[in-house]
Amino acid sequence: MKEDKDKNTVEKIAEVIGVNKPTSRRRFLIGSAIVAGAVYGSSVLYRQINIAEDNNGNKRVVILKNAKGVLVSDPTRCVGCRRCELACTEFNDGRSSPTLSRIKVARNLNYGPQAVQLGFRRGHGKFGDFLVIQDMCKQCPHPVPCATACPYDAIEAKPPLNARVVNTEKCVGCEICQRACPWDMISFDEEADKATKCTLCDGNPQCVEACPTGSLRYVPWRDLTKDFHPRQAGMLAVTEECDICH
Amino acid sequence: MAKVGGWRGKTLRVNLTTGEITSEDTLEKYKDYLGGTGIGYKVLWDEVPVGTRAFAAENMLVFGVGPLAGTGAPSNSRTAVTTIWPLTDPDTFVGSGHMGGHFAAELKFAGWDSIIIEGKAEHPVWLSIEDDKVKLKDARHLWGSGIYRTTAEINAEMGPTAQIAAIGPAGENMVPLSVVINGYCHSAGGVGGVMGSKNLKAVAVKGSGSVNIAADQKDWKELIQYALTLIGSNNQHVVPSTPQPWAEYYDPGSRWTASKGVYWGAANPPVETGFCNPHDVHKIGLRCHKGVKDFGKDFGGTYTVRMGGCYACPIRCFAQIDYPPLEGKYGYSRYIANTCMGWFSPRQVFHEFPEGPEGELKAREAMVLGSHLVNDLGIWDNYALMQKVFNYAATHGMLEKILPADEYKSIPWELWEKGDPAFLLDFYRRIAYKEGVLGKDLGDSTLKTMKKWQIPEDFYKKFKWKYWKMGHPLHHSVEDSGQIGALINMQYNRDSQNHSHTNFQNSGLPIEIQKKLAAKVWGSPDAVDEKGHWTPMNRYKAKAAKWASIRKELHDSLSLCNWMYPWVASPLKERNYEGDTALEAKYFSLATGIEVTEEELDLYAERIFNLHRALTIMEMNTRDMRDQHDTAPDWVFEEGPEPFTPGSNRFPREDIEKAKDYFYEVCGWNKEGLPTRETLERLGLKDVADRLEKAGLLG
Missing domain, CATH: 3.60.9.10 (Aldehyde ferredoxin oxidoreductase, N-terminal domain)
Structure with missing residues (x-):
């Protein structure tokens, strides 16, 4: 069996990428590590991957439909009050939690996306030129990195908007989608032990509604993935040959 | 539970x-x-x-x-x-x-x-x-x-x-x-x-955790959205500073400074603040252009990148300025943010700036450069009293006598005389490192320095923000809110840090409306006077002063901003400009799950206020709090036209004494200003009463 064969390598990868979960999660880790391998970028493993199948040998679900809407921002108008983060979690989850928020401002607030480094005075954020960058899910077109990475097909296009949404029934909390998103946009709900991401609030995004400067907008979908520099390097969540999937 | x-x-x-x-x-x-x-x-x-x-x-x-x-x-x-x-x-x-x-x-x-x-x-x-x-x-x-x-x-x-x-x-x-x-x-x-x-x-x-909201998220959202319809601008000013199509009233003193043609000019591209109709929730964050308020429309409008501020606050009161010469001329970052006294205090180090636009610019440069220096070195201004003491001593030739000759000579006076902001580089360094007599004294308790330098008690006459007592200046006192301001300024051992009263007094609404709102909260329209048209003390003002005092402690304890709350007034005409003074209790009830009414939450606040009082009494170690601690400076009684005439901020001594009588009465304190056992026990402070009694300081 593949699982047995790959066991040692798989555990090694799990260790390297830091998915060191308790033993109870080992089973799904084993299955998911084929994708993790891709994330890690190991060319040897890469050849062994068959991401066309899930770990039960079933054909993978592939998201081909584009989302209908997407969030865009004008950082020039963002004042860093973080009411969007609050609206996201207080009105969806009943608690205030920036790490849970699916719109991410806190991490760029002080120093901008480049974080603190020499010359930060000329970077963004409160300690730089004051520009506050809001990070939102780009509702990626195919191949959707988070969905493709998920070994359980737990990230689905939810009609009617086709927002890329975590199906909490299927999610096992392995956090691989978090590592797969090039923009680092997947949050993790520690209380539920599940991944969570922007759902576009069924077409009425709480963050947009809450923004006191009109810095956020909800607009018809367009491909933003080329416009934003990835926060994570070396992402490789899909194979080069798409024909092996579909 | x-x-x-x-x-x-x-x-x-x-x-x-x-x-x-x-x-x-x-x-x-x-x-x-x-x-x-x-x-x-x-x-x-x-x-x-x-x-x-x-x-x-x-x-x-x-x-x-x-x-x-x-x-x-x-x-x-x-x-x-x-x-x-x-x-x-x-x-x-x-x-x-x-x-x-x-x-x-x-x-x-x-x-x-x-x-x-x-x-x-x-x-x-x-x-x-x-x-x-x-x-x-x-x-x-x-x-x-x-x-x-x-x-x-x-x-x-x-x-x-x-x-x-x-x-x-x-x-x-x-x-x-x-x-x-x-x-x-x-x-x-x-x-x-x-x-x-x-x-x-x-x-x-x-932190990576969460703050739970006990209530249902729909109820919480409803409350937040309701609150955001009542919010004003900074200091809860509820009318704009210029006439605007949506607004029935305006007040030039208002911090609702957004308007057509008023920009965050250094944003790229510039952002026009525009008319911010209170019903437009997506413009709340544009209402307060503090850059324009603090620096004037030209400088503030040109060099402001955006408005910044605190977590969860839609009213942004920190101007974030991009002033390139800071970098080239002084070696500091061109980007600098601050608000209010953070800007004004460095400017007050100088006696004067040259006439005309050049001087105007120098004054503003002093504000932004000085702000960097105090932010980085970590110096406080004591609400700009320290700068005034220096200013007074320097302009009256006192420092030549106070400072050793070598030290005096080492100070770049030519820069100071020209109003050159570069003077501040030297000035603040001396304070931060306690250099010489000047640095050591200026950084010390202003009260000690005033005594040591023999600064006459009336030195503050020429200044708008005057000396109050115990080494601190006034903070919205009689000149702002009449006897209410006086009572509030007496309570603390530093400047009172209370905005409950001034926010309402300066809401920008006409006095007739203010009086109607005052009647609802404190039982009589007489609780508020038109600014500068003070009337003799009455019991309703004492009630308002007590309310303002305990709400200040409430906000500081709940972690709400007393520069924004409480909301007696709102910008909404359809509500007859009424705010909602029960908002704090509503937030508290839904957030914590502990259901309280406005009155019940005020009891917490009163408890905290009385504990501060008890701490102060123990340190004062006197039964005569009334005359030893709760004092007003002489200028309140001596300066300005006849009391109770238009424009006069002068009060008869007996009127202020009456204010104390009424205030102590509504607080449940005795005539000397000491809380009684009954009051303390009503607030659940029996142990405090016991200790005060043991020290012979119970009312």
Whole structure:
């Protein structure tokens, strides 16, 4: 069996990428590590991957439909009050939690996306030129990195908007989608032990509604993935040959 | 009981002497005091002996945060830093500095409600709080660094999202006039030296947790949205500063400065603030253009990048300025943010600036450069009183006699005379490093310096913000709110830090409407006078003064901003401009799950206010609080036209005495200003009554 064969390598990868979960999660880790391998970028493993199948040998679900809407921002108008983060979690989850928020401002607030480094005075954020960058899910077109990475097909296009949404029934909390998103946009709900991401609030995004400067907008979908520099390097969540999937 | 929201349930206690780090149950120990100043006063009352001096190791330092910090209740994330205040003489009185920013919210996300710090570390340390992981770390490599660099170094270690409250060289050197600053420019005045005396360079917090809202999320959202319809601009000014199509009234003094043609001019592309109809929630954040308010339309409109401010506050009162010459001329970053006194105090170091546009520009340059210097060195201005004392002594040729000849000569007076902002580089360095007599004295308790330099008591006559008492200036006193302002300014051992009264007095609404609103809250239209048209004291004003006082403590304890709350007025014509004074109770009920009415929550506030009073009485050690502590300066009685004539801010002595009578009466204090046992027991402060009685100080 593949699982047995790959066991040692798989555990090694799990260790390297830091998915060191308790033993109870080992089973799904084993299955998911084929994708993790891709994330890690190991060319040897890469050849062994068959991401066309899930770990039960079933054909993978592939998201081909584009989302209908997407969030865009004008950082020039963002004042860093973080009411969007609050609206996201207080009105969806009943608690205030920036790490849970699916719109991410806190991490760029002080120093901008480049974080603190020499010359930060000329970077963004409160300690730089004051520009506050809001990070939102780009509702990626195919191949959707988070969905493709998920070994359980737990990230689905939810009609009617086709927002890329975590199906909490299927999610096992392995956090691989978090590592797969090039923009680092997947949050993790520690209380539920599940991944969570922007759902576009069924077409009425709480963050947009809450923004006191009109810095956020909800607009018809367009491909933003080329416009934003990835926060994570070396992402490789899909194979080069798409024909092996579909 | 259902899950309690708001609070995280744990209070952190750090003993710097032993290095011991422990956790306490917030609800069990401090629930009756909410948090913020409440927990600060409680800790000082229980644990710090009477007579303890500010810089003694026995002094304690409480970073008090309340149940609403980190929630979506608008304008929260205030941290009250309560300690024995180093600026009175003797330095044994309770006081607190307050800072906004994102620190309080982050502390909550890390799982802590407040931090209690005791003892003194052997060598410089900083406190690292990463959720449950709390450590004291060596800060010897940071000692001597400015606040900017310290913050960046710690962020490099902890990650960019950590919120860091640090002191600069001024705090390290135990300059009494020093601050702790978080997030670039959010400072808590007067407490930097206490941190320095404890060898505590910084407190850094990073949290990954949540603040729970006990109520259903739909109800919470409804309340927040309702609140956001009532919010005004900064200081809850509810009318714009210029005539605008949507507005029935306007007031040039209003901080609702947005308008057509008023820009964040240094944004790329520039952002026009425009008309901000109160019904447009997506323009709330544009209402307050503090750059224009503080610098004037030309400079402020041109160099403002955006408005910044605190966590969860849609009203942005910190102007973020991009002024390129700061870099080329002075070697500081061209980007600088601050608000109010942070800008005005450096300017007041100078006697005058050259006439015309050149001088105008120099004055503004002094504001932005000075702001960098005090932010980085960590110097406080005592609400600009320190600058005024220097200004007075320098213009009256007193310093030549006060300072040793060598020191006097070493001061670049030619820069000062020309109004050259570069003077500030020298000036603030002397204070931060206690250089010479000038540096040491100016950084000291202003009261001591005034005595030492023999500054005449009426020196403040030419200034708008005058001296009040105990080494501090007025903070919205008689000139702002008549007898109510006087009563409020008497209560504290520092400037009163209270905006409950001034926010309403200066809402910008016509007096007829103000009177109607006052009648609803305090029972009579006579509770408020038109500004500058003061009428003799009455009982309703005393009621309003008590209300304003306890609400100040309520806000500082819940972690709401007293610069924004309470909301007697709102911008909504359809509500007849009525605000909602029960908002705090509504937030508290839904967030914590502990259902309270407005009156019930005010009891918490009154308890906290009385505990501050008791602490002050114990230090004063006199039954005559009325004449020994609750005093107004002579100018209140002597300066200006006949009392109760239009434009006069002068009051007869007997009127102010009557104000005290009424105030003590509504507070349940005796004629000497001492709380009675009945009052204290009504507030659940039996132990306080017992101790006061034992000391012979019970009313």
